[in-house]
Amino acid sequence: MQTAVRRLADGFLRAGSVKALAEALSQAQNAGPAQRIYPNRVHGMLSDDPARSVNSATLEAIEQGLDTVERTIPARPGNPEGAIRKALAAAHAGTGDGEAAVGRVVKELGVPAAVVRLVAETGQPAEVDPPGSISASSPDWSWQEDAIAASLKSLRKNPTSKVGLVVPTGGGKTRIALRLILTWLSERPQPDRVVLWVTHRRGLRLQARRTLQQLLRDPVHAPEGAASLFAERIRFVMVGDLSKAMAEFGEQIGLVVIDEAHHAAAPSYEPIFADAVAPALFLTATPNRSDDLPIGIDEIAYTITYRELFARGCVIEPVFDPPLDLTALDWSASDGLRDLADYLLERTEEDFGKVLVAVSLQDRARTLYEAVSDLLDERPTHPLSGEDVGYVHGAGNSAGARDSADFLDEFKARPKGILIATSQLIGEGYDDPSIDAVVVTYPSTSIGHLMQVAGRALRWAPGKRTAHVVQVRESNLEYHFDQRWLYQDISDRLRPDLVDMTYGTAPDLRDHVDELLERHNVAAPTRQRVLAQLDQLEPGEDLHLMLTGIPHYGTADEFAEQSVWGAVLIDAVERQRFIRVFNDVSARNEDIKEHGQYLCAFVSPDSRSGSLWKSYVDLIVAAEYARKEITQTPYYGQELRPYRPGRSTTWLRYITLKFAPTLPLNLERFLRDAVNREAIAAAYLEDAQRWAAAARIELPLVGAEAFLLDQQQAEWLRLQLEVLVGHLQRAAPEAGFAEIAAWQNALISAPLPLKIIEQVGQFFRPERFESQYLNLADHGRG
Numbered sequence: 001m002q003t004a005v006r007r008l009a010d011g012f013l014r015a016g017s018v019k020a021l022a023e024a025l026s027q028a029q030n031a032g033p034a035q036r037i038y039p040n041r042v043h044g045m046l047s048d049d050p051a052r053s054v055n056s057a058t059l060e061a062i063e064q065g066l067d068t069v070e071r072t073i074p075a076r077p078g079n080p081e082g083a084i085r086k087a088l089a090a091a092h093a094g095t096g097d098g099e100a101a102v103g104r105v106v107k108e109l110g111v112p113a114a115v116v117r118l119v120a121e122t123g124q125p126a127e128v129d130p131p132g133s134i135s136a137s138s139p140d141w142s143w144q145e146d147a148i149a150a151s152l153k154s155l156r157k158n159p160t161s162k163v164g165l166v167v168p169t170g171g172g173k174t175r176i177a178l179r180l181i182l183t184w185l186s187e188r189p190q191p192d193r194v195v196l197w198v199t200h201r202r203g204l205r206l207q208a209r210r211t212l213q214q215l216l217r218d219p220v221h222a223p224e225g226a227a228s229l230f231a232e233r234i235r236f237v238m239v240g241d242l243s244k245a246m247a248e249f250g251e252q253i254g255l256v257v258i259d260e261a262h263h264a265a266a267p268s269y270e271p272i273f274a275d276a277v278a279p280a281l282f283l284t285a286t287p288n289r290s291d292d293l294p295i296g297i298d299e300i301a302y303t304i305t306y307r308e309l310f311a312r313g314c315v316i317e318p319v320f321d322p323p324l325d326l327t328a329l330d331w332s333a334s335d336g337l338r339d340l341a342d343y344l345l346e347r348t349e350e351d352f353g354k355v356l357v358a359v360s361l362q363d364r365a366r367t368l369y370e371a372v373s374d375l376l377d378e379r380p381t382h383p384l385s386g387e388d389v390g391y392v393h394g395a396g397n398s399a400g401a402r403d404s405a406d407f408l409d410e411f412k413a414r415p416k417g418i419l420i421a422t423s424q425l426i427g428e429g430y431d432d433p434s435i436d437a438v439v440v441t442y443p444s445t446s447i448g449h450l451m452q453v454a455g456r457a458l459r460w461a462p463g464k465r466t467a468h469v470v471q472v473r474e475s476n477l478e479y480h481f482d483q484r485w486l487y488q489d490i491s492d493r494l495r496p497d498l499v500d501m502t503y504g505t506a507p508d509l510r511d512h513v514d515e516l517l518e519r520h521n522v523a524a525p526t527r528q529r530v531l532a533q534l535d536q537l538e539p540g541e542d543l544h545l546m547l548t549g550i551p552h553y554g555t556a557d558e559f560a561e562q563s564v565w566g567a568v569l570i571d572a573v574e575r576q577r578f579i580r581v582f583n584d585v586s587a588r589n590e591d592i593k594e595h596g597q598y599l600c601a602f603v604s605p606d607s608r609s610g611s612l613w614k615s616y617v618d619l620i621v622a623a624e625y626a627r628k629e630i631t632q633t634p635y636y637g638q639e640l641r642p643y644r645p646g647r648s649t650t651w652l653r654y655i656t657l658k659f660a661p662t663l664p665l666n667l668e669r670f671l672r673d674a675v676n677r678e679a680i681a682a683a684y685l686e687d688a689q690r691w692a693a694a695a696r697i698e699l700p701l702v703g704a705e706a707f708l709l710d711q712q713q714a715e716w717l718r719l720q721l722e723v724l725v726g727h728l729q730r731a732a733p734e735a736g737f738a739e740i741a742a743w744q745n746a747l748i749s750a751p752l753p754l755k756i757i758e759q760v761g762q763f764f765r766p767e768r769f770e771s772q773y774l775n776l777a778d779h780g781r782g
Helices: 001-013 018-028 039-046 056-074 080-093 096-108 113-121 141-156 173-186 205-214 226-233 240-251 265-273 308-310 334-350 362-375 404-412 447-457 477-482 506-519 524-536 557-562 577-587 595-599 610-630 666-670 677-686 711-730 733-746 754-758 766-774
Strands: 160-166 196-200 236-240 253-258 280-284 297-305 354-359 390-395 416-424 437-440 470-472 497-503 543-549 565-570 652-659 691-698 704-710 774-775
Touching: 001 018, 001 039, 001 056, 001 437, 018 039, 018 056, 018 666, 018 774, 039 056, 039 113, 039 226, 039 506, 056 265, 096 113, 096 557, 141 160, 141 173, 141 236, 141 297, 141 774, 160 173, 173 196, 173 226, 173 253, 173 280, 173 297, 173 733, 196 240, 196 265, 226 362, 240 253, 240 265, 240 524, 308 595, 308 766, 334 354, 334 362, 354 362, 354 447, 362 390, 362 416, 390 404, 437 447, 447 470, 497 506, 506 524, 506 565, 524 565, 543 577, 543 610, 565 577, 577 610, 610 652, 652 704, 666 691, 666 774, 677 691, 677 704, 691 711, 691 754, 691 766, 704 754, 711 733, 766 774
Parallel strands: 160 280, 160 297, 196 236, 196 253, 253 280, 354 416, 354 437, 390 416, 437 470, 497 652
Antiparallel strands: 543 565, 543 652, 691 704, 691 774
């Protein structure tokens, strides 16, 4: 058994995921429904839990499949092994314990324990960077291709789609938006069609032009004529001029792009909604507002978390330094800020390179500048000079430059320094990758605003290895850097752990949910209720599963494997009730005295084990424990849970199951040399259930052209092939071409593309038919 597990772990590294490995194992032995190897069985073996055993028949089928997988799927060095190895090194540096490091990587990457352990036991460990740093190697920006593709797909759904693109500060929103706009325009050659890029920042046009100049140096990412498209068909519009621009361009508007779209709840953006004539793309790093107002997005097409960007090396994971005590400071005069000035000079002498100090008021920027400058004069050996310290706000700056943007450009060229600025000026759109520390000198209840400001230190730059965030008052910034945003969804006040998954078919969805329930030791009656609810649903909608913690009496080290959870499946019918209950409980500061009495307003009482009523009771209890945990209010058993202050609670885990069909592995292989592979893949993913078969026609020199066939087309082709083969078997060999020509001439109409009719001879021989025709009804449904 142990040998099989190690071989499975190696197969995971080859295939890239549990789902792909299970598919490969099934296809390796031409498995029918009875012999199919399901992903939850593979995950069970890789979960490193001896209690999750498989029967001998399944084990034998897996081992037979592995024989083929090891021969046919080459090793994939560095993907995902490289990411696992690097995460292991970082986790080991933080814990000093090998088993604890394995457990941490399992949770952070979602990779099965046996796979992580195999990587840990083989090869050399990756070089680990210090906490709050990344290596100087080039970041992996390939995810931007997915962001552009997903956004374009959503924008094409209907003529007035309102589509969100959520990318953290430092993730390259301007570059993504510009590439998307240029692609959109290149697909629409009408010269009078324009894109309105709406902003409240006057510097956006200059920023976009600089991004264009970078793109033009990399023609792979810029369509032909990109410079002309930028100059002639993109219109940058200030929010105050939006109504005028909408009226001026009218039906010429092909797309509207809203920069920093979390402002779009303001009345000045109303023309985008009231006078909509084109789809709109909403760009933001922080979609949630402190006033909880929606910003008008119909759907978020793509989002990526800081955690993912950290793993890809695109931004630097920050060190959250202890909060500053500024209660004794006097902002009315520079002498009253001596302690803060001393702190800044000490840190720039030790570990800060270039620090951004965010202040709330213009006069405070100048006063602190004077305090730092005066103290710097007393320290002639300090590495900074007087010119390396500056202040800037909307009405002026320390250099006397007429335009604040000019001053910021000049300061950006300095490798070190202290820049004191109002948050309103540099909270959005300011880009200086050399900043490696941010000090926020004022409290704020807006997490979105704090993240925008703190994000100025996280941008990647060659050679930059650290990023520090210092706050005047501790907030839950660290949680939001670790998790994605919950836009117009459940409350994040109790910091639920967010897990995102995708599924493509009904069996795939059931496998995911079944495995989640099993892995979290959900009681059998609750599992039965959830799976029965799931069986009533049609694939195609996004679902959620809330896992609610139950008191754990083992050790913290045993929590990952032994903790017991409750569960509520949230489909379209259940969603409204769930959000009302969860958000109301989350907003409370005290426990509910009578859980049953409270729930009567939402759920019919039902004391049976596994009932929905019981699961909602578990939800309330878990939420109240979560409140105690994140506020560090003592409770019995808190030391038995592996809570890390500032991160997500250990009592609530919110799983999002997003419908995102992927190509079956056999179709992926079938299309490997098709010249139209991308078009066929896109058509399949658009409506996977429509297609019954795929066919390929070999091209004269190299490659093939592929076609998707619906049920009627597939049946017609199979029937005609049977008729034709019968004619050919009865005819003389030399008359074969004449028989085919006669069949073609006799056709009045055909439901197939003409190329298949013309090249029908490629399907006659059994060995060629196997390589030219794929039955998706058998293999493509998962």
